[in-house]
Amino acid sequence: MVExxxxxxxxxASYGDARALHGxxxxxxxxxxxxxxxxxxxxxxxxxxxxxxxxxxxxxxxxFKGEDIARRPxxxxxxxxxxxxxxxxxxxxxxxxEENLILGGKARRPGPxxxxxxxxxxxxxxxxxxxxxxxxxxxxxxxxxxxxALMSNPELLLLDELSLGLAPTIIKDIxxxxxxIAAGGVATILVEQDVTRALATAERFVCLQEGHVSLEGxxxxxxxxxxxxxxxxx
Amino acid sequence: MTWINAVVQGVLIGGLYAxxxxxxxxxxxxxxxxNIGHGDLIVAASxxxxxxxHATGLHPLTSLVIVAPLAAAFGYALQxxxxxxxxxxxxxxxxxxxxxxxxxxxxxMLLIFTADTRKLDAGAxxxxxxxxxxxxxxxxxxxxxxxxxLVVIAALQFLFYSTSLGREFxxxxxxxxxxxxxxxxxxxxxxxxMALSLAVVAVAGVFLAIRSNFDPxxxxxxxxxGFEAVIIGGLGNLWGTLAGGVILGVAQGVGAExxxxxxVLAGHIAFFxxxxxxxxxxxxxxx
Numbered sequence: 001m002v003e004x005x006x007x008x009x010x011x012x013a014s015y016g017d018a019r020a021l022h023g024x025x026x027x028x029x030x031x032x033x034x035x036x037x038x039x040x041x042x043x044x045x046x047x048x049x050x051x052x053x054x055x056x057x058x059x060x061x062x063x064f065k066g067e068d069i070a071r072r073p074x075x076x077x078x079x080x081x082x083x084x085x086x087x088x089x090x091x092x093x094x095x096x097x098e099e100n101l102i103l104g105g106k107a108r109r110p111g112p113x114x115x116x117x118x119x120x121x122x123x124x125x126x127x128x129x130x131x132x133x134x135x136x137x138x139x140x141x142x143x144x145x146x147x148x149a150l151m152s153n154p155e156l157l158l159l160d161e162l163s164l165g166l167a168p169t170i171i172k173d174i175x176x177x178x179x180x181i182a183a184g185g186v187a188t189i190l191v192e193q194d195v196t197r198a199l200a201t202a203e204r205f206v207c208l209q210e211g212h213v214s215l216e217g218x219x220x221x222x223x224x225x226x227x228x229x230x231x232x233x234x
Numbered sequence: 235m236t237w238i239n240a241v242v243q244g245v246l247i248g249g250l251y252a253x254x255x256x257x258x259x260x261x262x263x264x265x266x267x268x269n270i271g272h273g274d275l276i277v278a279a280s281x282x283x284x285x286x287x288h289a290t291g292l293h294p295l296t297s298l299v300i301v302a303p304l305a306a307a308f309g310y311a312l313q314x315x316x317x318x319x320x321x322x323x324x325x326x327x328x329x330x331x332x333x334x335x336x337x338x339x340x341x342x343m344l345l346i347f348t349a350d351t352r353k354l355d356a357g358a359x360x361x362x363x364x365x366x367x368x369x370x371x372x373x374x375x376x377x378x379x380x381x382x383x384l385v386v387i388a389a390l391q392f393l394f395y396s397t398s399l400g401r402e403f404x405x406x407x408x409x410x411x412x413x414x415x416x417x418x419x420x421x422x423x424x425x426x427x428m429a430l431s432l433a434v435v436a437v438a439g440v441f442l443a444i445r446s447n448f449d450p451x452x453x454x455x456x457x458x459x460g461f462e463a464v465i466i467g468g469l470g471n472l473w474g475t476l477a478g479g480v481i482l483g484v485a486q487g488v489g490a491e492x493x494x495x496x497x498v499l500a501g502h503i504a505f506f507x508x509x510x511x512x513x514x515x516x517x518x519x520x521x
Contacts, residue, residue, distance in 0.1 A: 054411055074414035084415055092408040099401050107417040152417070 003066060005030040005187050006051070006156055011060035011070070013043075013050045020046035022211040023060070030155065033178075033188045035202035035219070037195050039231060042208040044191045045087055048158045051189075052084045053077040064156065078107045083154035085145040087161040087191075091133035097144055098129035104151030111153025112184050118147040121177060139170030146174070150181065157181070157188045164193060175201060195231070209233045235369035236491060242366070244487025245480050246376035249383030250445065252479030253438035254460035256386060256472060257431035263470045263519075264403045264427040265321060267328045271335035273457030275432060278339050279305050279439025280448050284352050294354040294444050302436040309432030313425040321424070322410075336453065343450035351447040360444065379441050383479070386434055387472050393430070394472070403427055462505040468515030477516060481508070 006028040013021040020043045028034050036044050049055045051062055053074035062070040069077050083104075092100055101118055119126035122143040128136055133144060142162065149157055163171040171194070178201060182188060192198035199205055199219040207215040207230040215222065215230030228234075258272050269275075279301060286297045316335075320327040362374040394400040405413040406420045413420060442448060442456065459482060467478030482501045489500020508516065 052415060054415070073419075074411070075417050075419045078415060078417045086412060086415070090409055090412045092405045092412065094404045094408050095401065102398075103401060103405055103413075103416045103418070148416075 002029070004028055005032075005065060007061075007063040008047070008051070009061040009063070011047070011050060011058060011062060013046050013055045013058040015046060015055065020211055021050065021058075024208065024211070024213055026206050026213065026216065028156070028187055028189065031182070031185050031187050032204065033182055033190065033202045035195075035198035035205040036189055036191045036208065037198055037205060037227075037231060038208035038214075039233075041210075043211045044208055045160055047208070048084060048160050048189065048191060051077075051156075052082050052158060054084075078152050078154075079109065081109060081153070081155035082158065083149035083152045083156070084158040085142075085149040085160060085162075087164065089138070089141040089145040091136075091141050091144060093132065093134045095133060096130055097125055097133055097136065100133050100144055100148050101125070101129075101151055104148030107152040109153040113150040113153050115151075118150060121150075121180065122147055137170075139166050139174070142166060142170075142174060146181075150186075154186055157186050158191075159188060160191045162190060162192055163197070171197070195227070199227075207231055235367075237488070239370045240487040240491040241484050242370055242372070243376065244484035246372070246380045246483070247487070248463075248476070248480030248483030249376075249380030250438065250441055250479070251459050251463045251482050252383045252476040253379075253386055253434060253441065254456050255463035255467075255475045255479055256383075256390060257434040257438070258457075258460045259464045259467075259470065259472060259475045260390060260427060260434070261431050262464070264407050265424050266407075267317065267321065268332070269431075270329060270332040270457065271339060271453075272332075272435070272460060273455065274336045274339035274343075274453030275305075275435050276439045276442060276456050277448055277450065277453040278343060279432075279436045280354070280443035281343055281347055281352070281450075283436075283440045283443055284347075284354060287354060294356050294440055295359075298436060298440055301440065302433045305432040305436035305439075306429040309428040309430075309435075310425045312432075313428035314421060317428065318421045318424055336457075340450050340453060347450065349449060349451075351449045352443070353447050354440065354443040356444045375444065379445070382437060382441070383476060386437060387476050390430075390434070391472050399423075399426060459501070462501065465515055466505055466508045468518035470519035471515075471517045474515065474517035474519070481516075 004027040008024060008026045011021055011024045024047060038044050046055060050058050053072055058070055060070065061068050064080055064082060101115060124140055125144055125147060175197060190198055190202060205216065205219050206213055207227065209230060215226065254276060258269060261267050261269050282304060283294060283297045283301045286300050287294055320331045360375050363371045366372050394403060402418050402423050405418060406423050410420050462482050463478035464475055466481050467474030481504060485504035486497045486501040490497035
């Protein structure tokens with residue numbers, strides 16, 4: 001059996017005094033797209049943050065390419081090939097669009113992604129490259145956040161709340177581009193409120209409920225009722 | 235004519251105040267740290283230059299070749315070893331620790347250099363001047379000080395907005411967490427900022443020591459002038475800091491012209507007026 005790209009083992013993570021994850025385990029193969037679904041507060045964002053090193057207190061193991069990264073600082077983890085497009089985009093407001101992208105490439109990993117290839121994927125970013133990042137619309141900022149994450153040439157791309165607060169046409173545009181990103185061989189974990197869209201995009205899904213995995217598998221093999229039950233815990 | 239002279243001399247001395255302030259402004263901008271020990275670091279740089287000049291016989295300005303790198307290295311180590319541990323825990327820890335640093339520096343300087351006043355001798359540079367117009371003489375030293383302030387501010391401005399290090403300064407200032415996601419080690423970026431701040435402190439310290447007598451306890455006064463220049467100009471705006479220094483210098487010059495005892499008080503009153511009318515300073519960048 002091939003070693004998975006990512007293996008999370010019995011991960012417990014706390015945010016301040018509140019424990020957000022109570023022993024979560026999951027696996028992801030290279031190049032695979034996984035939808036991580038669950039209600040608000042189920043622990044999806046905490047899991048993504050733990051994987052890329054932004055949650056200080058955690059127990060359990062996070063193996064990336066066989067290496068335990070659970071207690072590594074975020075600035076090291078990105079060099080190994082994990083990139084996050086965070087919830088709310090979180091552009092650097094005092095940097096231009098292009099400077100945001102350049103910083104994304106600071107880890108200097110080799111690979112297909114560069115300013116040119118990101119601009120080819122999102123031409124609107126090229127038009128706006130000299131503008132300050134906050135001058136862009138939400139959708140454009142989301143494209144910039146994805147581009148910034150790709151600039152590090154990750155093997156694992158974490159997309160947190162991709163469609164939150166965006167206009168439906170923009171969401172459709174961005175989702176149509178995801179296969180082009182996946183074609184480069186990058187594995188993706190997609191956290192999404194829009195469950196239907198996430199399940200249609202992903203090869204596999206994991207549903208979290210109050211910090212536990214409540215259901216996982218191939219979206220086609222589970223009925224909507226099962227998934228709804230796992231989602232809401234009824 | 236004496237009034238015009240007072241204003242002109244005030245503008246020139248404002249360059250020195252801007253140099254006091256630039257390092258303070260840089261550190262606040264990058265890591266929101268208010269360095270209470272900043273003034274004492276300036277005086278410590280004066281003493282370091284004094285020691286270097288006495289050991290090597292270099293001209294005070296040339297001694298910067300040694301003093302500035304030493305100050306920068308000290309700043310880097312200070313940030314990595316001490317100040318980084320005070321960040322991210324609220325506003326109080328950095329204030330208390332840099333206040334402690336201030337006390338340690340003052341007493342350390344007293345122990346090593348005694349309470350005697352010292353001065354650096356820059357020779358003909360100190361006394362030379364030319365007449366701009368009758369009654370308005372421009373000294374070479376104040377002119378050089380002002381020109382140096384312009385160069386320092388322009389260099390910091392360039393570094394901040396046109397280099398990769400400056401990009402990282404702005405990124406960690408905006409969002410530490412996302413900067414870490416990009417692979418930026420914020421502790422080292424902060425250390426670089428402190429090194430840069432102390433290199434500017436070294437330049438300010440040498441000019442301070444050439445211009446007037448100094449003793450181990452004059453740091454807090456320089457800190458106040460630096461603070462006032464930063465606040466008058468507006469937080470986070472380097473050219474604003476220069477303007478703040480100039481306004482402070484002119485207010486002091488005009489105050490001294492009215493009555494010699496009013497020099498420092500007039501500066502504080504100008505600061506107070508700006509704060510009352512525009513609490514965020516004249517040209518704020520950081521809200």
